[in-house]
Amino acid sequence: MALLVSCPTRSLADDLRALSDEFDNASSLAAWSRIFEVEGWGADQMESLDINASRSGYLTMVPKTSSWYRDWRGILMFKRVTGDFVVTMEVEPRGRNLEGAPNSSYSLAGIMARAPRDTLTQPSEWTANGENYIFLSLGTANNPGHYQFEVKSTVNSSSHLEIDEGAQRAIIQVARIGEVFLVLRKLEGRDWEVHRRYRRSDMPDTLQVGITAYTDWSPIELMDPFEHNRSSIDGHNPDLNAAVDYFRFRRPRVPSALAEADFSDRFEVSDAQVLDLFGDRANRDPAAAAVVELEITGKAYAPGIGLEVEFESIPGVFYRVEKSEDLRSWTFVESAEAVAERSSFRVPETQGKASLYLRIAED
Structure with missing residues (x-):
């Protein structure tokens, strides 16, 4: 022999790998679910959305005035994932003129992991205090014209957000290990870093995991959340063109030495250990040789x-x-x-x- x-x-094998999208084939858009359709809102808050058309090899998202905060529900294109996961996305957010950072407040795009509201199939079934999610987005937040990160954890529509200096392009990553969510980022020319850690014991086993984009907070804060959620808002000052190079799913494998460890505790699982497990190790092109x-x-x-x-x-x-x-x-x-x-x-x-x-x- x-x-x-x-x-x-x-x-060589990963049960989540097939969910990944390199955005080089327009037909893959049909594999993504849209929250406004799934929940029966009937109002598309996206100005335009395409894969491999506006920009070759990219998903391009141009949202209308819309947002995620408290009971305000915005844009999400997603796939359902059960159990632990790690997802990675490379994003380049710009203003609609494509010449730099957006010039409208809270205009960002990123990764969202959201608890489904499966009993919500039409607007009349909506109730307040039902939003539960985590996201990390890049664009501009409270300083229009400057790149910033926004990370947000929302529990029963109570949102806690944090803002940090950003960049014109970054790789961002969210990993779920049981009740713990790890948020990582890699700016151009820099190393991976563990950005935030959250313990979310309230999150169900199955989540909606995908991509969000939102823009133009100023007029939204004057609106009733229910009216915002069921409206496709024209006018105002939306200013975001988000280009996403890829969105990759992987099933994490935690070594036995860390099987019972608390990933929310930096003393128990260090940033170095997290980065050894995730970061580049969890971000591999499925089609690469x-x-x-x-x-x-x-x-x-x-x-x-x-x-x-x-x-x-x-x-x-x-x-x-x-x-x-x-x-x-x-x-x-x-x-x-x-x-x-x-x-x-x-x-x-x-x-x-x-x-x-x-x-x-x-x-």
């Missing part, structure tokens, strides 16, 4: 038994092995967490086959 072993470092980096340190073949492969590994990282007879169709063999700097997989022999190909990857 001839055997070839290759070790690409990208994940595999990069071979893992080093095979040994392999032994026993006739009638199979092959044992030893490779360099990182303790706490999960690895997966798959096998193929033709380099086209791959079958899962085993997945395990590395507990040392060298790990091994044993692959049973395939009877009557002249060759067997294996690949090992971070899972």
Whole structure:
């Protein structure tokens, strides 16, 4: 039996991966749900929305005057996710003239994780104090014309927001580990950082996870929330054109050493540990070619038994092995967490086959 072993470092399987969107095909817009449709509001608060049209390889969102705050409900395009997740998005928010930061207050775009209001199917069923979500957005907040981040946690329509200096482009990320939500960001030319941590024991297992965009707060604060929620508002001073390069879903794998840890506590799980688990590790293009980096340190073949492969590994990282007879169709063999700097997989022999190909990857 001839055997070839290759070790690409990208994940080979992830049950959330299929939800990701690189925004290079206009037809993928149909895979996203819109909150104004799902809840039966009948009023689209978006001026324009397209994939791979206004800008090649991007989702482009141009919202009308609308917002998320307390009982005011704005724009959300989403996919339903059950259990833990990590989502990553690269966003470039600009004013409608595309020449810099928006010039209207609270004009931002970003990631939102929201508790569904499944009993709400038409405006007459709406009740106050029912909004529960977390988001991180980039654009301009209380200083129009300057880039800022807004991060917000809303519990039963009571919103707590924080504003920080922003940038014209950033990669942002939200991870859910049980009751804890981790909010990360990476500005151009800088390293990843853990921006905020939230414990939200009220959040249900299944959430609406996706992209929000909102603009022009000044006239909205004078409106009744219910009227805002059921209206497509023309006029005023909306000023946001948000370009999103990609939105990637992954299922996080938490090492056994942190299985019972409180991710909301920086003393129990440090920023460095969070960044080692997430950040770039959780932000990989599903279509990108595999990069071979893992080093095979040994392999032994026993006739009638199979092959044992030893490779360099990182303790706490999960690895997966798959096998193929033709380099086209791959079958899962085993997945395990590395507990040392060298790990091994044993692959049973395939009877009557002249060759067997294996690949090992971070899972």
